């Protein structure tokens with residue numbers, strides 16, 4: 001049995017030309033394995049191909065070429081089993097306005113062939129915090145409640161893999177926190193593999209064990225979040241001088257700029273230069289320090305470094 005929740009090999013997708021649009025090669029041969037039990041982030045700028053990958057996983061878009069294996073099942077040979085292993089929370093709320101949350105969950109469970117005795121409707125309503133809205137029409141639910149209901153619908157067949165497509169785009173902080181708390185719980189308590197796409201790098205940094213960066217239909221990189229951040233090997237020490245000061249003479253390996261607020265920002269590579277050496281430069285120049293802080297590279301820096309000029 002493979003250790004991967006998802007195995008993607010040589011995945012290609014070309015959307016056919018229409019009278020109004022040219023053919024579009026959205027995926028140009030993607031190889032990607034996603035380990036079981038991970039929280040995995042799929043990052044990329046608009047139009048990179050993230051939704052295309054997710055829609056192929058969901059069985060909503062037909063691939064042009066390549067192999068997709070979901071939870072050990074080849075998508076082409078075992079379409080039913082591979083679909084059953086995955087639950088998708090889509091970007092757009094696609095709820096029937098005349099269904100209640102309980103009704104929506106029951107219908108969805110029916111679509112997946114979950115027998116009545118095995119349905120988890122009550123537990124799911126509780127998980128998504130909609131127990132007291134169970135009988136309300138979907139059209140009377142707030143935007144946040146609808147999003148939660150979408151998460152619930154993705155869970156009716158207790159999939160091993162949960163895919164969240166831009167789950168927190170445009171949602172408020174309270175709902176975002178609730179969604180993440182739920183997702184973490186599903187991952188920790190049930191070992192559910194979580195795959196998410198997000199534009200918010202901070203969110204990916206905070207949530208994901210591993211990250212794949214996609215651009216123009218190609219995989220740019222895939223690594224643990226910690227390694228990705230480590231790759232930049234850059235740190236900045238920001239010194240607030242006690243009195244206004246110019247930048248002192250600097251040894252090789254340290255660069256500095258004066259920021260608008262009068263602080264001095266020293267940038268160095270921690271693998272080559274220690275914080276102590278930076279402080280010694282400041283000290284030897286006779287600069288008195290009122291305050292000091294350090295800034296680490298974040299995912300945004302990595303992302304820009306990898307996707308610019310490509």
Ligand SMILES: Nc1ncnc2c1ncn2[C@@H]1O[C@H](COP(=O)(O)OP(=O)(O)OP(=O)(O)O)[C@@H](O)[C@H]1O
Nearest residue numbers: 015024025026044045046047048049050051052053
């Ligand atoms: N149904 C379609 N027909 C033709 N072209 C499409 C179709 N769907 C997507 N595309 C094109 O394929 C490319 C990849 O789109 P995709 O939606 O997968 O990107 P994305 O990374 O999910 O972007 P976003 O973050 O904006 O959702 C884009 O150039 C897009 O215009």
